[in-house]
Amino acid sequence: MKKLINSPDTVITDALRGMSAAHPGLTVDVENRVISRAQRASDKVGLVSGGGSGHEPLHGGYVGHGMLDAAVPGEIYTSPVPDQIIAATKAANADRGVLHIVKNYTGDVLNFQMAAELAEDEGIDVVSVIMNDDVAVEDSTHTAGRRGTGATIVAEKVAGAAAEEGADLETVARIATEVNERSRSFGIALHAGTVPSAGRPGFELADDEVELGVGIHGEPGRERxxxxxxxxxxxxxxxxxxxxxxxxxxxxxxxNGQGATPLIELYGAFAEASAWLGGHGAAMVRSLVGNYITSLDQAGFSITVTSLTDELRRLWDAPVSTPALRWGV
Structure with missing residues (x-):
């Protein structure tokens, strides 16, 4: 294994120290692993998301104006703990309630649920929206039901824009839920990623094989x-x-790239996706190409399609300023 790290034991800590140094608009609590806006937003619904590390820029890279107020990175491919989530919820709270956007993985769902209940005990209104846009499999080693993947980014963006406009908690949650209902995703792996502590790829593929419907933690898909x-x-x-x-x-x-696929290949794949949409009567009016939700150094790609309404398109176009997404500012 060759990785640009000091030690498998310090990968997350070192990355958080780097985020803190690179992005003065963020407050990075390295010890407690909470990333939040340096200037706390006032008089708006707060947005919090999080999950296992290894999917960067998800979720910390989406903290900032127009998206999240706070994010919580867990261990590699492992849910953050409730104490982290509560701390992030408090950091995001401006007395108008807090929305938790949670990918449908068992550990994430349970820990966010526990944190929400504890936050409610402290007088913070919390609503959770569970993302389950992955059509590859119904159940997996990490989930009951469908997995949450690329639509999470869309929900964070449009719900974040609604919150910036002053929408109430019910409206912001409704918009995030609508994104989940109108989005579907599917991923394909060419080569597995390597968890630093393991030192070897998470699964093996022959030279002529791909994993169809792979999960963001390297979980099996529909078939080889x-x-x-x-x-x-x-x-x-x-x-x-x-x-x-x-x-x-x-x-x-x-x-979306999964971490190890170069842009020249992603743009080539995007050309094929654009042609497919045109051949099926769909109009691609908004798009992203690049690494937005990764799986360490896994090679491959995923596609997320969201059917837009006028409201969702307007909120997608609204200004955003985060380490990973920036336009209109």
Whole structure:
């Protein structure tokens, strides 16, 4: 294993120290592992999200104006603990309630639920929205029901924009829920990622194999498939999404890298996705290409498609200023 780290034991701590040094607009509590806005937002609904580390820039990279107020990174591929989540909830609280955006993984759901109950005991109104947009499998080693993946970014962005506009907690939660209902995702792995403490890839693929429907922790997908051209792999992913929720009208498409796929390949895959959408009568009116929710150094890609409404498109376009997303400011 060759990684740009000091030690497997200090990967997260060192990364948080780096975030603190690189982004003065953030307050990074390295010891307690809470990332929040340096200037606390006032008179707005607070947004908190989090999950296991290894998916950067998710979630800490989305803390800032127009998105999250605080984020909590757990251990690699492991949920943050309730004490972290409570601390982040308090940091985000401006007395108008706090929305928790939670990916549907068992540890995340349980720990965020426990933290929400404890926060309620302290007088903080908390609503949780569970993201479960991955169509690959119904249940997995980490979940009951579908996994939460790329739609989480969309929910954080549009719900964050609504909160900045002064929407109340019920409205902000409704918007995040609508994103989940109107979004579907699917991922394909070419090579597994390596957890630093393990020192070896999380699973093995033969030279002519891919994992179809892989999870963001390297969980198995639907099946092992045969490696082929980008056109075929992209079509497989979009066909799976389309079979679950018809892709039509105006959509946001995210072509996401999993950590080790270079942009030249991601843009090539995006060209195939764009052609697929055009051939199926959908209008791609918004898009992202790049690494937005990764799996350490896993090679491959995921696709997220969100069917937009006028409201969702307006909120997506609203100004945002975070380490990982920035426009309109």
């Amino acid at each position: 498939g045969t490696f082929g051209p980008a056109r075929d792999l992209v079509s497989y992913a979009l066909d799976a999404i389309h079979a679950d929720l018809s892709i039509s009208d105006e959509v946001l498409l995210i072509l």
